[in-house]
Amino acid sequence: MYLKISAVMLVALLSGCVSMTESNSQDTDKSVNTPALVQVQGASAEQIASRLWYGEVPAEQLVPLDATELEDLWQRIQLQLTFNVPQTRPIVEQRNFYSQHQSYLDRVANRAQPFLYHIVQELEKRNMPLELALLPIVESAFDPFAYSHARASGMWQFMPATGTRFGLKQNFWYDGRRDVIESTRAALDYLQYLYNTLEHDWLNAIAAYNAGEGRIGRAIRANKKRRLPTDFWSLDLPAETTVYVPKLLALVDILKRPDDFDIVWKFIANEPRIAVVPTDGQIDLAIAAELAELSVAELQALNPGFNQWATDPDGPHHLVLPLAKAENFKRLLAQTPATERLQWQSYTVSSGDTLGKIARQYKTSVDAIIRLNELSGNTIRIGQHLLIPMSAKAADKYELSQQNRIAKAQGRSGGNVKTEYIVQSGDTLWDISREHKVTVAELAKWNGMVQRDPLKPGQKLVMWHNSSSNPSTAITRTVRYKVRKGDSLARIAQRFSVSVAEIVKWNNINTERYLQPGQQLKLIVDVTQV
Template sequence: MLRRLSALAGAMILAGCVSTDSTDKTNIPPVVKAPQTKPADFHKHAASAEQIANRLWSAGQPSGNDIIELDATELEDLWQRIQLQMSFNVPQTRPIVEQRNFYSNHQAYLDRVASRAQPFLFHIVQELEKRQMPLELALLPIVESAFDPFAYSHAAASGMWQFMPATGKRFGLKQNFWYDGRRDVVASTRAALDYLQYLHDKLEGDWLNAIAAYNSGEGRILAAIKRNKQKRLPTDFWSLDLPSETTAYVPKLLALVDILKRPDDFDIVWKFIANEPKIDVVELSNQIDLTIAAEMAGLSVAELQALNPGFSQWATDPDGPHHLVLPVNQVETFRQKLAQTPSKDLLRWKRYTVAKGDTLGKIAQKHGTNISAIQRINKLDGSNIRLGQHLMLPVSAGDEADYSLSQVAQVQQQQTNSGTKLEYTVKDGDTLWDISREHKVTVADLTKWNTLTQRSTLKPGQTLAIWQPAAATGNTAGISRTVTYKVRKGDSLARIAQRFSVSVSDIVKWNNINTGNYLQPGQQLKLMVSMTQV
């Protein structure tokens, strides 16, 4: 994670990638010296080092023989932490350029991706660094799902990393009535990196082939490699005969890599994500109702479900996993309340008397649980029950109408048509899930308020009604902190405001800026940046 920047003579410039001006030997820009500890199978690309050096140079970094050491973990922006450690070579081929043009023409799409990635990206980056895997893989969920943990494909792939059911089970992702590990961001990230590392090792240490195999399956890539070997042809990704979906898949990732390496070249802004943990995992010992957990953590049920999309019902899986993902600033409060709460109070119970015609299956379906849970709670050896028998059943702490949890895990929080009505105009690429998260409501409420279904296609310009409780209206400031931003060449107030999701007027106010003057490279600005956790 450590990079050294050196402003020495041109002979020390990495791979000769930075040219110097012989007429001014005092203004040689700093360069990034490639680390000596990177795995040997990484693709080297000196240009990214050049670009980082040039940015630091344009921002007024020291010259002469100064040596600067940068630790990627100390950067304020998480995108920069990724950028500083990227190493893939990006050839300027037509497929990559076409994909890059698409992304560079859809700034709003990248803004939505950054919003979805915000709670989880730091965790993914840390896991990649621990395993010494390429940081470019942190961008793969953009290609797979646009960082949507609830994404579901027609082919039955699910989650941010888009695991098929069989592949998910192969890499330890549990899938049942209560829980789908493919949607659990922490579990699926572990499984995805396990899978990618396995593919890399299986495919002779070639990361591009491993990424292609992640899309189309290792068997297809191995067969293509075998055919090329028989014909004495190269076996790199670009030389293989692969399905059109896969030949476009890898260029999509490389196009994103190229844009992140040099966003200024394409007039793209990567929305600021603080380089610090947003979430933590709290281990539990028992099943817990999500409404009770949300109350203990000081969250709405929708906010809790947004961080724990793996849970498909109103409670966690009685057989585990017994953990919850929470915002880091809520963890201590939750742990204190958890320690004070008896295990029996983590669920609500009801006593049920078996009626004529009842079976365990009918009872389970009626009360939102499953047969195995009823058997375990009541210590039943089989499925036989008798008329008049009393059973203890777990029930949701919320009203039944507020718990329309489905197998696509759209959580319900308690909402009614009271408070303030807002009108939202649909933008290109919006989904019901994006809009629900932005306004802290549920997908089911959005569909109810607007006579839609959860699979309805939204159209740009369409107006949606959104009801917000009076207590929530106007309370959107959230958690914020001061970030110091150093102006780069080509920056404008509008561009900086866009990147940090603040207004130009606020930047002017916070920094007493005379709007008649130009920003200067190296100028430092203080920004109050929202650090919203969920």
């Protein structure tokens, strides 16, 4: 369902241009602080919305209306917008973009459906501007899995350090920056802090959310020294920020008067869609999905903070569920013993095993193994028996896990020759990109990363090339080769299907000197060709 909101009616209502009956007009003192929003006595909510937005209402039937009684959540936001939107060139340019991309706003509304009511409710509780409910459109298009080139993550696009500062835990199991409930709490905490810190000016606070409080604070102090105004429009700010705030104000303007721009805001019911249900401990997401009568992907979409196949053993111990399924889930969960909410496997330690190696093999964490087995540290011995937490379903069934989202990014073709590379200790993206004649930006993009992301030994990276007319796949490994008596560069190159020039480059070899038995060489080998 799509709904257009009448700007004319809105202006009339908000300006109080409503004639009252004699009996109502007598009590002028009481009506001074009464909202100018209206309701028809005895009408249904649907009739109220229909008359309010599409037709005239007889004046004698008008009584105050709470915005929470409207059918459409966009209306609820619209009726509480307070920002002045100047018709400056940056705002007009951004407004033109949005007004020409109805399909984009439709996609945003689809993503916002489960969560927007919660955001609106939290803003109202804190008496914060409802304009801030539109900020996730600018930040992430309401995508809780959004990840920026600067390592900002989630619907509210928190940087790692800022997320930690505002209580968003980030570890192997869980990233609170993607948890919509927790990140909303943190974002509103941050915005309130910025407002209180930066001249009690909401546009300055929003600008600081983008550029950082230090950058905006310095701009304000600089203007004060020169006795200049300190409002957003008067500050010397980064180019990105001078566009960021107009993007939000353009959306505000379009929501205030959509008829002027031939835009419709896709209907979102003005009612809660989700519930936060306690789990009282760690639970496999596949088992939780079955109890909730959802697919694993549906459950993960509502709980994007969980990176792996299960919730974090240290919490948060709750799940976001569709409101209609919450009570039945609670009942079924209560009937499920804690021992049946996770699966474990017995593992016997072998030579060369470490807790890190075992944890990577079973897609769990070292801490989880230590806790489950009551170990005092990281030391294990050959023959020791360990209980290892493991997923109830195959890894690919957890479609939106961190591993599968990376795999999906790696599967997007960037050429017709795909190369796989296993990260070794000490590797960097720069080193790998140089060795494989690709750019760091390309390498990061192909692997769903940003250039500053750390690498872990054993991590798989993919690279794409256009050096062959036929698609193929190579699997590369970095190996250490110990030179034997009688070896030559040519013989080693032939054996490992590489060139002499590559061996020389990888090892900074002086070709005027002979190889020595026992000398270690670094080789990057396509194991499918050896």
